[in-house]
Amino acid sequence: MVKVAVIFHSVGGTTRQLAAAVAAGASEVAGVNVIQAEIVGTDVKLGRFCNSSLLAQLDGADAIIFGSPTYMGCVSAQFKAFADASSERWSQQLWANKIAAGFTIGSNVSGDQLSTLQYLQVFAGQHGMLWSGLDIPENNGVDSFNRLGAQLGLIAHSVGGTVDEADVRTAHYLGQRVAKVSKIFVS
Numbered sequence: 001m002v003k004v005a006v007i008f009h010s011v012g013g014t015t016r017q018l019a020a021a022v023a024a025g026a027s028e029v030a031g032v033n034v035i036q037a038e039i040v041g042t043d044v045k046l047g048r049f050c051n052s053s054l055l056a057q058l059d060g061a062d063a064i065i066f067g068s069p070t071y072m073g074c075v076s077a078q079f080k081a082f083a084d085a086s087s088e089r090w091s092q093q094l095w096a097n098k099i100a101a102g103f104t105i106g107s108n109v110s111g112d113q114l115s116t117l118q119y120l121q122v123f124a125g126q127h128g129m130l131w132s133g134l135d136i137p138e139n140n141g142v143d144s145f146n147r148l149g150a151q152l153g154l155i156a157h158s159v160g161g162t163v164d165e166a167d168v169r170t171a172h173y174l175g176q177r178v179a180k181v182s183k184i185f186v187s
């Protein structure tokens with residue numbers, strides 16, 4: 001079985017909704033097991049992410065899909081605390097060769113979400129992971145997939161705390177894609 005992990009932080013629930021769709025998409029691919037894990041604020045103590053069992057869960061995954069709301073043009077502080085805590089894995093390159101992907105959401109259509117995805121890609125690169133973006137070349141219209149047109153990963157836009165249906169569909173597709181890509185690379 002190929003193991004795909006979805007790890008995310010969410011305050012208002014919109015990133016959590018996307019994470020659920022990503023996980024559902026991945027779990028529809030035959031031969032794939034999905035782990036869904038949430039970064040919560042109470043796991044950050046004196047600025048440090050302290051949930052070692054959550055990090056250990058990710059060690060066994062073949063792919064890790066990272067999700068964070070866009071806060072001030074990047075990941076949230078809670079997600080960054082998690083990323084910093086992963087540095088012990090980085091020093092031994094324990095996550096090297098895992099597939100990586102990312103998703104984010106902001107309340108503006110163009111609220112610098114791409115910067116968040118680029119950070120997630122750099123983060124994955126630091127770990128020696130292999131980044132998978134979206135293979136959707138056109139936005140296919142507002143009611144279809146990838147309406148905001150990013151290919152590095154999923155960019156979503158929340159309006160009043162509600163996630164657009166097309167973004168949820170794209171999240172589902174991203175999960176499927178990462179699961180399929182992982183199956184190609186994991187023998």
Ligand SMILES: Cc1cc2nc3c(=O)[nH]c(=O)nc-3n(C[C@H](O)[C@H](O)[C@H](O)COP(=O)(O)O)c2cc1C
Binds near residue numbers: 011108
């Ligand atoms: C501190 C803070 C900073 C934010 N910065 C941005 C931003 O840079 N760009 C943007 O489009 N939205 C920004 N937002 C809006 C959130 O990204 C948006 O509401 C998102 O849907 C929240 O995700 P969640 O429901 O998973 O918590 C910000 C919200 C907060 C609270």
